[in-house]
Amino acid sequence: MNLKKTLLSIKRRLIPPRSGREKLWVELLQAYRLYRRDGPGGLLNFARVSLRGQQSFVPAWWIAAEFDSPRQPDRLPVLDWARASAAQGTVILYSGMPFVEAGGQRSYWLARAFLEQGLRVLFVFWRFNDQQPCAQEKDSPNLYLMPMDQFWLQAPSILDASRDWPGRKLFLAEMPHPSLFKLINLANASGWYTALDQIDDWAAFQRLGQASWYLPQFEDYLAANSDLVMASSPLLAEQLQTRTGRVVHLLPNAYNPQSLDLGQSRQPLERRQVTLGYFGHLTNAWFDWDLLRWLASRHTDWIIYLIGAGEEPPFQLPENIRLLGQIAHPKLAAYAANWDAALIPFKVLDLTRAVDPIKVYEYLALGLPVVAAGMPHLQQRMPFVWSVETAQGFEAAILAALGNPAAGENVEAFLAANTWRRRAEQILELLPPGPGAWVKG
Numbered sequence: 001m002n003l004k005k006t007l008l009s010i011k012r013r014l015i016p017p018r019s020g021r022e023k024l025w026v027e028l029l030q031a032y033r034l035y036r037r038d039g040p041g042g043l044l045n046f047a048r049v050s051l052r053g054q055q056s057f058v059p060a061w062w063i064a065a066e067f068d069s070p071r072q073p074d075r076l077p078v079l080d081w082a083r084a085s086a087a088q089g090t091v092i093l094y095s096g097m098p099f100v101e102a103g104g105q106r107s108y109w110l111a112r113a114f115l116e117q118g119l120r121v122l123f124v125f126w127r128f129n130d131q132q133p134c135a136q137e138k139d140s141p142n143l144y145l146m147p148m149d150q151f152w153l154q155a156p157s158i159l160d161a162s163r164d165w166p167g168r169k170l171f172l173a174e175m176p177h178p179s180l181f182k183l184i185n186l187a188n189a190s191g192w193y194t195a196l197d198q199i200d201d202w203a204a205f206q207r208l209g210q211a212s213w214y215l216p217q218f219e220d221y222l223a224a225n226s227d228l229v230m231a232s233s234p235l236l237a238e239q240l241q242t243r244t245g246r247v248v249h250l251l252p253n254a255y256n257p258q259s260l261d262l263g264q265s266r267q268p269l270e271r272r273q274v275t276l277g278y279f280g281h282l283t284n285a286w287f288d289w290d291l292l293r294w295l296a297s298r299h300t301d302w303i304i305y306l307i308g309a310g311e312e313p314p315f316q317l318p319e320n321i322r323l324l325g326q327i328a329h330p331k332l333a334a335y336a337a338n339w340d341a342a343l344i345p346f347k348v349l350d351l352t353r354a355v356d357p358i359k360v361y362e363y364l365a366l367g368l369p370v371v372a373a374g375m376p377h378l379q380q381r382m383p384f385v386w387s388v389e390t391a392q393g394f395e396a397a398i399l400a401a402l403g404n405p406a407a408g409e410n411v412e413a414f415l416a417a418n419t420w421r422r423r424a425e426q427i428l429e430l431l432p433p434g435p436g437a438w439v440k441g
Helices: 002-014 020-038 040-051 060-067 077-084 106-116 148-164 180-189 202-207 216-224 234-244 289-298 329-336 358-365 376-381 391-401 409-417 420-430
Strands: 089-094 120-125 143-147 168-173 193-198 228-231 274-279 302-307 321-325 341-344 370-373 385-388
Touching: 077 120, 077 143, 077 148, 089 106, 089 148, 089 180, 106 120, 106 420, 120 148, 143 148, 148 180, 168 180, 168 420, 180 193, 180 216, 193 216, 193 234, 202 216, 216 234, 228 234, 228 420, 274 329, 289 302, 289 321, 289 391, 302 329, 341 358, 341 391, 358 370, 358 409, 370 376, 370 391, 376 385, 385 391
Parallel strands: 089 120, 089 168, 120 143, 168 193, 193 228, 274 302, 274 341, 302 321, 341 370, 370 385
Antiparallel strands: none
C-alpha cells in the first residue's frame, strides 16, 4: 500500500493533474489502448481523430478530469434547483449535443417535449473544453443545463439526493460513452428508470474518424442494463436487437409544429425555373458536394440554396449553388417558401442508411416534396419522399417531385402522428407501471 502511495505521489509530481503533461499522458494511453485493441489500424484511426483537433468528439481533457476529481462544493446548485422545482417527475437527458435550437437535435426537442409534460429536465451535454460557458435558460425554471464533465464529478451526489425527489425519474442516455458504466448502475441503484436511445450508427461514425471512444460491447452492456431500449431508425433497431436479444422499440424522430413560423412573409430570393433547397449541418464526411456540383452543372437554369453551418466546401461551387449560412430555426419557413423541392444530398454510406433526419419531417410540414440519397427507409414510411442511390436517380427523383407539393390527408395524418410531444408521451408510456402513468392529463 505504501509503495502504491509513493508511486502515486511521484506520478502527481511528474504529471500534475489538469496540466498539459496529463493531457499528453492521456492521449498516449488512448493510443496504446487503441493499438492493443485494433493494432496499427487503431493507431491510424487515433491519428485521424487527433488531427481533427476540435472535431474530436471526446477530447482527452474529459478523461483527465475524471482521473483527478476535485473536491465537490458543499452546496451543489443543481440540488437547489431540484428542491425549488414543483415538478412531479424528473428526466436526466444525457446528450452528445448542446441545448441549442439551431442545432435541431433530437435531445433538444425531446427535452422541450418533456418540459411540456410538466417534468423537470436535467440536460447533460457535451462541450469542447471546460472554459466553454453554460448559461441557464431563464424562461424554463424546470430545465437545468449541466456540462457532461461537471456531471461526471457530481453524479454520485445528485443521484443519491434524487432518492427524495417527488415523482418518477427517467435517466435517458443518447450517447453510449463508457462513462455511463458507472452512471447507469448508479441510476439503477437510485430508483431511476433507465433508457438507452440509439440515435446514430456510432461504429460508422468511428470509421469516419469520429467517436474514437465507441465500443460496441459497451453499447450492448448499456442495452442489457437499461429498462427501456429505443432506436431512431429501423436499421438501428434491427442491428441492436440482433446483437443483444433485447426488445428495441422503434421511435423515429419528429418535428415541433410551433418551431416553424408558417405565417411569415416569404424571404426574397432569386428564383429560377427550378429552385431547390437544403437546411442542416454541412459536414464533408457525409454531405455529397460532388453530387450537387454535378447536378448544378447539368442544370444551369436551376438554383440550389444551402442553409446551415459546418465545414467549407472542398472546391469552388458553381454560381447556381448559394450558401446562406446559419439561419434561425423559426425563419427557415420564409426561405423554404421559395423552394420547389427539398434535398438531402448525403453520400450513400452505412451512416446515412441508419439516420432518420429531423429535417425530413420539417420539410413535409413546410409542404415540400423531399429527395434524399441512400435512405430507403424514409420512402417506405413517409409520403412525398423519394430515396435514391445514384446521381442519375437523384436527378430523376427531383424531376418526379416537381409539381407534387406535400399536401393532403396522408401528410396531415403523418405529421399529426410524428410530433415531439407525441414522442415524449410514447417514451413515458413504455415505462412501467403502465401506459399513461407518466403522461400529464
